[in-house]
Amino acid sequence: MTTEGHDRTAGEGARTVxxxxxxxxxxxxxxxxxxxxxxxxxxxxxxxxxxxxxVERCELERLRAAPDFPAGLRDxxxxxxxxxxAALLGITPERFTRLVxxxxxxxxxxxxxxxxxxxxxxxAQEVTDFGRTCPALLAGRLxxxxxxxxxxxxxxxxxxxxxxxxxxxxxxAEDPWARAAAIASLLDPLQAAxxxxxxxxxxxxxxLRPPPPPGMPTPAAARExxxxxxxxxxxxxxxWHRLSLALxxxxxxxxxxxxxxxxxxxxxxxxxxxxxxxxTRRADAVPVPSVLSGAADPWAVPVTVRGGPRAxxxxxxxxxxxxxxxxxxxxxxLLSATPATAPPPQETVPGSPPAVPAPAGHPATxxxxxxxxxxxxxxxxxxxxxxxxxxxxxxxxxRRRKRPVAWx
Numbered sequence: 001m002t003t004e005g006h007d008r009t010a011g012e013g014a015r016t017v018x019x020x021x022x023x024x025x026x027x028x029x030x031x032x033x034x035x036x037x038x039x040x041x042x043x044x045x046x047x048x049x050x051x052x053x054x055v056e057r058c059e060l061e062r063l064r065a066a067p068d069f070p071a072g073l074r075d076x077x078x079x080x081x082x083x084x085x086a087a088l089l090g091i092t093p094e095r096f097t098r099l100v101x102x103x104x105x106x107x108x109x110x111x112x113x114x115x116x117x118x119x120x121x122x123x124a125q126e127v128t129d130f131g132r133t134c135p136a137l138l139a140g141r142l143x144x145x146x147x148x149x150x151x152x153x154x155x156x157x158x159x160x161x162x163x164x165x166x167x168x169x170x171x172x173a174e175d176p177w178a179r180a181a182a183i184a185s186l187l188d189p190l191q192a193a194x195x196x197x198x199x200x201x202x203x204x205x206x207x208l209r210p211p212p213p214p215g216m217p218t219p220a221a222a223r224e225x226x227x228x229x230x231x232x233x234x235x236x237x238x239x240w241h242r243l244s245l246a247l248x249x250x251x252x253x254x255x256x257x258x259x260x261x262x263x264x265x266x267x268x269x270x271x272x273x274x275x276x277x278x279x280t281r282r283a284d285a286v287p288v289p290s291v292l293s294g295a296a297d298p299w300a301v302p303v304t305v306r307g308g309p310r311a312x313x314x315x316x317x318x319x320x321x322x323x324x325x326x327x328x329x330x331x332x333x334l335l336s337a338t339p340a341t342a343p344p345p346q347e348t349v350p351g352s353p354p355a356v357p358a359p360a361g362h363p364a365t366x367x368x369x370x371x372x373x374x375x376x377x378x379x380x381x382x383x384x385x386x387x388x389x390x391x392x393x394x395x396x397x398x399r400r401r402k403r404p405v406a407w408x
Contacts, residue, residue: 015056015057016045016047016054017055018054019033019044019053019054021055022042022054022060026060026064026070027070028070028074028077031079032077033077034214035077035079036076036077038214039076039077039108040168040171040172041063041076041077042059042063075124075125077123078125079109079121079124080121080122080123080124080127081122082096082097082100084124088128089127089138090131091138098142098150100122100156100157101154101155102146102149102154103156103160104134104137105126105130106122106126106160106161107120107157107161108121108123108161109121109213110226110229111215111217112225112226116221116222118229120157158229158233161229162186162230162232162237166186169185170182170183176248176251176252177205177208177252177256178208179248179251180205180208180249181205181206181208181210182210183244183245184205185210185230186230186231186232186241187231187232187238187241187242188231188232192205194242195245195246196245196249200258204258204259212227212230
């Protein structure tokens, strides 16, 4: 490490402290300090290029100077479960569960017990405030609308937790691409890919994806349940996040486009040469005319030979069927649909293939076929004759009466 880097590290160490040291000075437990950072009660700053965050000493002095320190800070980060929250409101745990399922309170954390059941945690301060603002829901019969929603098995706890987490992530994000990555983290990868069709932008969002929430289980089965809770599952929630992601992408693209790697593909290198005019191409480039004018060869492979891209056929050219006097790379005229002079009608054998007129430049035989097919016609004819004779003899054999077989 250089002297300059050492001085910078020493300066940061004098200005900031580690999270463990900050939790000790604020008289908070590790989970309480993590929750305080998550809720934004304790501000952190990035430290160097490692990505770890530290707490400035001026932030510690601000929190310690509060008149209700440390009890007030500890009360604001106090998290309670279902039973303790119901005791704070003076109701049964079943009634409290019905209230949170209909969305009256938002969980702040969740965990999985040994039976893989989801355990939701709530802020004690929010539970107390709800009891003061909605006393009518703590006693008597619940309203008809709430009962109908409960009968439809509605549960808004995962959705409310995701909404809270997204708001915290967006508040902590300083870059528009980081905000888009926070929204994309709540969508299924397939849903996010439908909105972000550019693979380089998807890779950039994956690099900026926020870390998973603390307390994620390690076993595969439990981790699958936890990951399912972190992604949107309601159709209207998915639509809302898709629209939010599209708007966030437009904002991020307007500020700064996603980083793209250098164009090293063959298509990018030959694109300028393909669009160049023939006058600007090099004179030493050997032209390769096509065999058939106006028809594209599906077997052509684009390559580059010293002057630009050209298509060389991967299959051999039909030079054997060309006349001896013609050059090897002469464009043959197209076959016309109706010949200029109709040939005289020829007698055809029943069952034999019809005669095809010979193209221009190819000598034709007496049968009306090109000379290149002179050797193949007798072979095909003999095969068809044998096929007919075989079928006829087989039918004759089938009509004969079978001879009895004498056993020895």
